[in-house]
Amino acid sequence: MSDPVIICCAITGSVPRKSDNPAVPVTVAEQIESSHEAFEAGASIIHAHVRNDDETPTSDPDRFAALKEGLERHCPGVIVQLSTGGRSGAGRERGGMIPLRPDMCSLSVGSNNFPTRVYENPPDLVDWLSAEMAAHGVVPEIECFDLSHLFQAAALHADGRLPQRPYCQFVMGVRNAMPADRVAFDAMLTTKRHLFGDAPWCAAGIGRHQLELNEWAIAAGGHART
Amino acid sequence: MSDPVIICCAITGSVPRKSDNPAVPVTVAEQIESSHEAFEAGASIIHAHVRNDDETPTSDPDRFAALKEGLERHCPGVIVQLSTGGRSGAGRERGGMIPLRPDMCSLSVGSNNFPTRVYENPPDLVDWLSAEMAAHGVVPEIECFDLSHLFQAAALHADGRLPQRPYCQFVMGVRNAMPADRVAFDAMLTTKRHLFGDAPWCAAGIGRHQLELNEWAIAAGGHART
Numbered sequence: 336m337s338d339p340v341i342i343c344c345a346i347t348g349s350v351p352r353k354s355d356n357p358a359v360p361v362t363v364a365e366q367i368e369s370s371h372e373a374f375e376a377g378a379s380i381i382h383a384h385v386r387n388d389d390e391t392p393t394s395d396p397d398r399f400a401a402l403k404e405g406l407e408r409h410c411p412g413v414i415v416q417l418s419t420g421g422r423s424g425a426g427r428e429r430g431g432m433i434p435l436r437p438d439m440c441s442l443s444v445g446s447n448n449f450p451t452r453v454y455e456n457p458p459d460l461v462d463w464l465s466a467e468m469a470a471h472g473v474v475p476e477i478e479c480f481d482l483s484h485l486f487q488a489a490a491l492h493a494d495g496r497l498p499q500r501p502y503c504q505f506v507m508g509v510r511n512a513m514p515a516d517r518v519a520f521d522a523m524l525t526t527k528r529h530l531f532g533d534a535p536w537c538a539a540g541i542g543r544h545q546l547e548l549n550e551w552a553i554a555a556g557g558h559a560r561t
Numbered sequence: 562m563s564d565p566v567i568i569c570c571a572i573t574g575s576v577p578r579k580s581d582n583p584a585v586p587v588t589v590a591e592q593i594e595s596s597h598e599a600f601e602a603g604a605s606i607i608h609a610h611v612r613n614d615d616e617t618p619t620s621d622p623d624r625f626a627a628l629k630e631g632l633e634r635h636c637p638g639v640i641v642q643l644s645t646g647g648r649s650g651a652g653r654e655r656g657g658m659i660p661l662r663p664d665m666c667s668l669s670v671g672s673n674n675f676p677t678r679v680y681e682n683p684p685d686l687v688d689w690l691s692a693e694m695a696a697h698g699v700v701p702e703i704e705c706f707d708l709s710h711l712f713q714a715a716a717l718h719a720d721g722r723l724p725q726r727p728y729c730q731f732v733m734g735v736r737n738a739m740p741a742d743r744v745a746f747d748a749m750l751t752t753k754r755h756l757f758g759d760a761p762w763c764a765a766g767i768g769r770h771q772l773e774l775n776e777w778a779i780a781a782g783g784h785a786r787t
């Protein structure tokens with residue numbers, strides 16, 4: 336590989352709380368400082384969620400605006416990627432931060448099970464989020480929790496709903512979704528090449544699968560989420 | 562291949578109406594006669610849905626009981642497979658026919674998108690349907706609309722929620738779910754072998770993809786849904 340690996344750092348997901356791990360940054364100020372450290376350590380992309388004061392996830396555009404502004408000041412040149420994931424809001428609320436024009440937003444394009452519920456991304460919401468991102472010049476990172484999600488990305492790109500060649504992330508190790516299985520990883524990668532050729536891609540292993548997925552992705556020419 | 566191919570005949574899905582195709586059998590009597598013809602033509606499994614008088618899909622156990630009784634009389638020895646699919650009811654309603662102890666029922670083990678909505682199979686419903694089938698000696702056919710669904714079947718089998726080695730059907734060609742793509746088919750088959758070795762399996766192509774999927778499945782040693 337001659338291209339440098341892009342390290343995407345997810346500072347805080349939407350689930351862990353201070354009571355689980357006192358080190359988890361949940362306020363906007365904490366997230367900015369934690370991102371600053373990751374940026375100095377070499378992270379190129381900051382993938383960010385925001386929280387309410389009670390630590391529950393939210394899609395509040397004002398909190399995202401404060402976070403984005405802080406990231407731009409403390410981490411000049413970093414790629415800011417804001418989450419439109421479904422744990423933080425319902426329906427179009429999930430895309431309320433897109434008009435802030437961050438560099439990127441995450442975009443789920445299909446539905447799947449999560450540990451205790453259905454992760455719902457109905458087709459009309461996927462279309463709306465895609466259109467919002469296109470309208471605001473935001474590059475999506477396609478979150479592929481299953482193999483068909485790569486095909487959904489291809490379908491969205493084929494008819495122009497996604498203007499750019501999709502940048503896909505394989506998400507593995509979520510219980511009741513795709514496990515961190517090597518045969519599944521190879522299937523995702525083969526399909527990515529079938530659909531998008533040498534387009535850049537990345538992979539994220541959830542929880543205890545993080546390092547394993549980083550290794551697989553980097554060895555196969557992909558980028559890594561930490 | 563030395564083993565005979567099993568032909569599973571889906572007499573009526575839950576969607577097409579008489580107004581779409583006057584030949585579609587929708588009453589229980591029509592479905593029994595249509596199944597009888599398929600049985601005489603060589604079908605080994607009858608996969609069945611039932612309808613209300615207005616042709617809308619239902620999971621009504623009384624209609625399923627009448628259908629099952631007719632199938633057993635007109636098609637002696639046929640394998641009766643009743644649908645627990647989500648177009649016909651909500652939540653546990655979908656499994657109301659399991660106590661009839663048909664030979665098989667369909668079982669979806671994950672969630673995915675359908676053309677205009679989310680096909681919801683939350684984890685607790687999957688567990689309940691699996692337990693109902695196990696309690697009544699009903700063999701499930703696992704409907705795999707995406708790659709991770711094969712892994713869900715493996716997880717259900719590993720901890721005993723599915724007593725039998727899973728019999729999986731790859732379902733391809735539903736818009737916004739898995740397309741009828743050869744690379745995806747090969748990924749499903751490789752994963753099936755990785756998880757379940759030489760266990761029997763089948764594939765169904767939806768709509769215009771039916772014959773193509775039958776050809777792929779039979780050539781690869783699988784069974785076919787028509």
Ligand SMILES: [Zn+2]
Nearest residue numbers: 345348418420
């Ligand atoms: Zn995230």
Ligand SMILES: [Zn+2]
Nearest residue numbers: 367368371409
């Ligand atoms: Zn700083």
Ligand SMILES: [Zn+2]
Nearest residue numbers: 571574644646
């Ligand atoms: Zn069916």
Ligand SMILES: [Zn+2]
Nearest residue numbers: 593594597635
């Ligand atoms: Zn008859």
